[in-house]
Amino acid sequence: MTDNSSKLPPRREAVRLKNARKLSTSSQRWLQRQLNDPYVTAAKVHGWRSRAAFKLIELDEKYKLIGKNPRVLDLGAAPGGWSQVALARGASKLVGIDLLEIQPVSGADFIKGDFLEEGMEARLTEMLGGKADLVLSDMAPNTSGHVATDHLRIMALAEAALAFACDVLAPGGGFVAKLFQGGAEKEMLMTLKRRFSNVKHAKPPASRKESKEMYVVATGFRPD
Numbered sequence: 001m002t003d004n005s006s007k008l009p010p011r012r013e014a015v016r017l018k019n020a021r022k023l024s025t026s027s028q029r030w031l032q033r034q035l036n037d038p039y040v041t042a043a044k045v046h047g048w049r050s051r052a053a054f055k056l057i058e059l060d061e062k063y064k065l066i067g068k069n070p071r072v073l074d075l076g077a078a079p080g081g082w083s084q085v086a087l088a089r090g091a092s093k094l095v096g097i098d099l100l101e102i103q104p105v106s107g108a109d110f111i112k113g114d115f116l117e118e119g120m121e122a123r124l125t126e127m128l129g130g131k132a133d134l135v136l137s138d139m140a141p142n143t144s145g146h147v148a149t150d151h152l153r154i155m156a157l158a159e160a161a162l163a164f165a166c167d168v169l170a171p172g173g174g175f176v177a178k179l180f181q182g183g184a185e186k187e188m189l190m191t192l193k194r195r196f197s198n199v200k201h202a203k204p205p206a207s208r209k210e211s212k213e214m215y216v217v218a219t220g221f222r223p224d
């Protein structure tokens with residue numbers, strides 16, 4: 001049997017335990033931000049699972065994305081804030097996917113899995129039971145701290161989401177995807193402009209100013 005007890009003298013062990021209980025500087029900063037963030041408080045008051053819920057509310061207020069009884073696909077849905085908002089604002093059917101488990105939301109069907117996995121698109125489409133009116137992608141990879149790598153990863157997710165949206169959207173449908181920094185790359189922007197009648201970049205007020213995230217909002221899908 002292994003002995004996990006510390007071999008330090010008692011006083012040094014007491015100091016070690018005290019330090020282990022202290023929050024790292026980045027955790028302290030995170031905690032401070034949470035405590036000072038009105039969106040975090042408002043999310044709790046309104047019962048939204050994430051402060052991100054307000055980003056979709058603000059995008060919907062501005063671009064009228066959700067409309068009447070749409071069928072919605074929510075990519076990167078955990079913990080479920082956007083799904084809650086889409087359903088509260090009129091979605092008739094919602095299918096969501098995330099790498100993480102999502103607690104049930106009334107009216108939504110969730111899959112735990114990787115959107116990039118082979119066969120996942122077919123599975124999502126089958127679950128939706130027909131064409132989608134709105135494809136949402138708030139997917140974000142875990143940040144590596146390396147700006148260029150993070151940028152490439154998020155762009156790969158957004159591009160995959162766009163390719164999927166072009167396969168599953170009904171005529172006139174909408175698409176929202178999270179991007180970083182300068183917005184859609186040239187090639188992605190070309191596809192967006194060709195396949196949608198309206199394409200905008202947006203940074204909703206709920207998106208933290210210091211965050212490099214932004215969204216592309218495309219409406220009026222044109223099938224090939």
Ligand SMILES: C[S@@+](CC[C@H](N)C(=O)[O-])C[C@H]1O[C@@H](n2cnc3c(N)ncnc32)[C@H](O)[C@@H]1O
Nearest residue numbers: 052076078079080081082098099115138139140
């Ligand atoms: C910012 S969170 C989404 C928050 C969500 N919109 C809400 O309001 O609750 C981004 C999510 O994208 C998910 N994600 C990242 N890569 C993914 C992938 N390849 N497939 C599925 N989900 C992914 C992450 O697990 C994470 O939960």
